Amino acid sequence: MQAVRQLGAGVLNMLQGLGRSSLFLFNTLARTPPLLLRFKLVNQQIYSIGVLTFFIIALASFFVGMVLALQGINTLQRFGAEESVGLLVALSLVRELGPVVTALLFAGRAGTALTAEIGLMKSTEQLTAIEMMAIDPVARIVAPRLLGGFISMPILAMAFSVIGVAGGYLVAVGLMGVDAGAFWSQMQAGTEFGTDILSGIIKSIVFGFVVTWIAVFQGYDCVPTPEGVSRATNRTVVYSSLAVLMLDFIITALTLNSL
Amino acid sequence: MQKKGLELMVGLFVLAGLLALAALALRIGNLGGVSVSDGYTVTARFDNIGGLKVRSPVKLGGVLIGRVTDIGLDEDDFRALVTMRLAREYNQLPADSSVAVNTAGLLGEQYLNMEPGGDDEVLKDGDEITITQSALVLEDLIGKFMFNKADEEADK
Amino acid sequence: MPQTDDNLIDVRDLQFGYGERPILSSVNVQIKRGNVVSIMGPSGCGKTTLMRLISGQVRPQQGSVTVDGLSVPELSGGELLNLRKRMGVLLQSGALLTDLNVYENVAFPLREHTRLSEELIRKIVLLKLQAVGLRGARHLMPSDLSGGMARRVALARAVVLDPVLVLYDEPFSGLDPIGKGIAAKLIREMNDALGLTSVLISHDVAETCEISDYIYLLGDGTVMGHGTPEELMASQEPLVQQFMNALPDGPVPFHYPARPYIEDLLGVAV
Numbered sequence: 063m064q065a066v067r068q069l070g071a072g073v074l075n076m077l078q079g080l081g082r083s084s085l086f087l088f089n090t091l092a093r094t095p096p097l098l099l100r101f102k103l104v105n106q107q108i109y110s111i112g113v114l115t116f117f118i119i120a121l122a123s124f125f126v127g128m129v130l131a132l133q134g135i136n137t138l139q140r141f142g143a144e145e146s147v148g149l150l151v152a153l154s155l156v157r158e159l160g161p162v163v164t165a166l167l168f169a170g171r172a173g174t175a176l177t178a179e180i181g182l183m184k185s186t187e188q189l190t191a192i193e194m195m196a197i198d199p200v201a202r203i204v205a206p207r208l209l210g211g212f213i214s215m216p217i218l219a220m221a222f223s224v225i226g227v228a229g230g231y232l233v234a235v236g237l238m239g240v241d242a243g244a245f246w247s248q249m250q251a252g253t254e255f256g257t258d259i260l261s262g263i264i265k266s267i268v269f270g271f272v273v274t275w276i277a278v279f280q281g282y283d284c285v286p287t288p289e290g291v292s293r294a295t296n297r298t299v300v301y302s303s304l305a306v307l308m309l310d311f312i313i314t315a316l317t318l319n320s321l
Numbered sequence: 322m323q324k325k326g327l328e329l330m331v332g333l334f335v336l337a338g339l340l341a342l343a344a345l346a347l348r349i350g351n352l353g354g355v356s357v358s359d360g361y362t363v364t365a366r367f368d369n370i371g372g373l374k375v376r377s378p379v380k381l382g383g384v385l386i387g388r389v390t391d392i393g394l395d396e397d398d399f400r401a402l403v404t405m406r407l408a409r410e411y412n413q414l415p416a417d418s419s420v421a422v423n424t425a426g427l428l429g430e431q432y433l434n435m436e437p438g439g440d441d442e443v444l445k446d447g448d449e450i451t452i453t454q455s456a457l458v459l460e461d462l463i464g465k466f467m468f469n470k471a472d473e474e475a476d477k
Numbered sequence: 478m479p480q481t482d483d484n485l486i487d488v489r490d491l492q493f494g495y496g497e498r499p500i501l502s503s504v505n506v507q508i509k510r511g512n513v514v515s516i517m518g519p520s521g522c523g524k525t526t527l528m529r530l531i532s533g534q535v536r537p538q539q540g541s542v543t544v545d546g547l548s549v550p551e552l553s554g555g556e557l558l559n560l561r562k563r564m565g566v567l568l569q570s571g572a573l574l575t576d577l578n579v580y581e582n583v584a585f586p587l588r589e590h591t592r593l594s595e596e597l598i599r600k601i602v603l604l605k606l607q608a609v610g611l612r613g614a615r616h617l618m619p620s621d622l623s624g625g626m627a628r629r630v631a632l633a634r635a636v637v638l639d640p641v642l643v644l645y646d647e648p649f650s651g652l653d654p655i656g657k658g659i660a661a662k663l664i665r666e667m668n669d670a671l672g673l674t675s676v677l678i679s680h681d682v683a684e685t686c687e688i689s690d691y692i693y694l695l696g697d698g699t700v701m702g703h704g705t706p707e708e709l710m711a712s713q714e715p716l717v718q719q720f721m722n723a724l725p726d727g728p729v730p731f732h733y734p735a736r737p738y739i740e741d742l743l744g745v746a747v
Binding site (some may be wrong): 202 | 558561562569570572575585621631634705
């Protein structure tokens with residue numbers, strides 16, 4: 063009985079959170095258009111969300127690309143098809159790993175920073191102070207961050223794919239002696255811009271939107287104490303990782319079906 | 322000064338994004354290759370198309386000249402009806418060209434291979450290619466081979 | 478007290494509570510223009526809530542809150558924003574924006590609400606920083622400031638739009654004696670020099686009495702006494718006596734309500 067009651071409470075709680083966050087998103091989006099006139103604010107956020115994440119993304123993608131090439135050659139050799147490694151690396155990165163790994167790293171690096179920043183502003187009364195100065199904290203603080211994350215994420219994901227391919231090239235051509243021409247030609251013959259690459263970009267846009275949304279909402283909604291901020295940060299990572307992986311499946315299913 | 326540095330970094334970041342997009346489109350993908358979106362459409366009927374898919378390449382002498390845009394079934398004669406779009410720059414193909422479902426390598430993907438004919442007329446939008454050759458189905462081949470072998474054994 | 482235009486703030490028969498728990502009931506507070514008025518009382522008596530009601534952060538369940546002739550609970554979002562532009566608020570911690578330096582913090586309301594030239598903004602900001610004695614600290618970040626300095630920067634920011642009213646939430650808490658002295662002097666000087674009306678929420682008796690024209694003493698969610706500092710000091714009201722003289726026990730009990738100690742010790746009837 064107790065367990066059933068707890069289950070009910072949990073579900074109600076979750077629905078309530080979903081409602082609150084949707085309302086919050088709606089409110090924030092409604093306050094976004096005026097930002098286009100004050101793009102400096104968004105610039106600042108693109109810097110702290112995107113530029114500062116770029117290095118991690120670049121490093122991670124380089125290694126992911128190299129590992130993909132190593133594993134790929136190892137397996138493809140059995141079929142005498144190691145020339146296809148370029149295609150394998152490119153397709154894995156462009157379709158899946160680029161958007162997904164970028165989104166996970168993005169949640170870990172930029173998402174947590176966003177939640178902690180906004181949570182801290184709330185717990186140190188900075189948001190109240192802004193409100194008391196007759197400034198809307200959602201418009202001034204949250205909206206630029208949402209927009210900044212929304213813009214940064216696809217750029218990061220595309221960079222991830224390209225740098226990853228470069229890493230794969232280094233291993234396959236430089237280390238394992240795959241023919242450079244075959245590496246590129248197989249890749250180009252098999253990778254479609256309209257489907258493979260575009261679906262990856264769509265994924266990265268959706269992921270960027272969802273992760274930033276979760277991050278700013280958790281920050282804004284947190285209990286304004288040090289403990290509350292740390293819990294909110296934790297939730298940002300957990301929720302956005304789960305959301306990214308679930309959405310990845312849904313988007314993949316949708317795009318593959320429509321082919 | 323500090324603000325200028327920030328703007329510069331953001332500018333570089335966005336530029337990196339644009340470069341990445343260009344690299345994805347041109348270097349990794351094949352957007353720079355043949356563009357079939359403004360080409361012309363021809364159809365062909367096959368008894369069996371094997372593993373041919375929408376977006377499979379159409380090649381002539383190994384050069385990509387178009388892509389399969391639609392695969393359907395002709396309700397009248399129950400043959401596969403393949404629609405393909407060919408790039409505009411290849412609009413001088415003879416009308417009696419033939420097309421075959423080929424396989425790239427032993428296990429590779431399947432594509433349409435076009436053999437040019439000798440007609441003075443050229444293929445136009447909406448035309449049908451009448452001379453077609455179906456896909457080789459590996460199982461049939463093996464089956465035939467075994468059957469022949471068995472016959473040879475029996476003849477001895 | 479008759480209502481006149483002299484009163485910038487007029488709170489009548491105010492009642493407020495979170496959920497079932499009443500926090501304020503039948504509160505009447507009138508604050509004259511140009512005065513420094515303090516609202517004092519023991520912790521948890523609803524002082525900060527009263528301030529939130531005046532600034533329109535929360536709405537009363539009953540009664541009226543009038544600021545400068547406007548009924549605060551009935552204002553629309555835009556009107557409330559307009560009122561707040563004429564109202565400076567100094568929060569307990571100062572609440573400076575941590576990613577901006579001192580100069581930018583003070584300039585923040587100007588940049589958000591006005592289209593003044595950079596030159597003019599600079600003049601106004603330096604003027605206000607000079608008034609709080611921190612013109613030399615304008616390049617520091619909030620993390621480099623002591624508590625007292627942060628509070629002074631926040632004060633400069635609160636008055637940068639030249640408000641008619643400044644609300645101070647616990648301006649003395651957590652400051653050393655020098656800091657308290659500076660804060661008290663600044664509040665009084667700012668009030669007189671800029672022609673403001675100041676409302677202090679505080680429980681520091683000495684500093685508050687020194688600078689206030691009038692004091693309201695809250696207790697148990699209602700006004701327990703009011704008058705000039707001298708009148709309150711001389712009051713015979715037990716709670717007023719207890720608070721003003723910092724006595725440990727009195728109408729505000731030392732013990733949280735509990736059953737008799739002997740019962741707990743003997744463990745009877747758990």
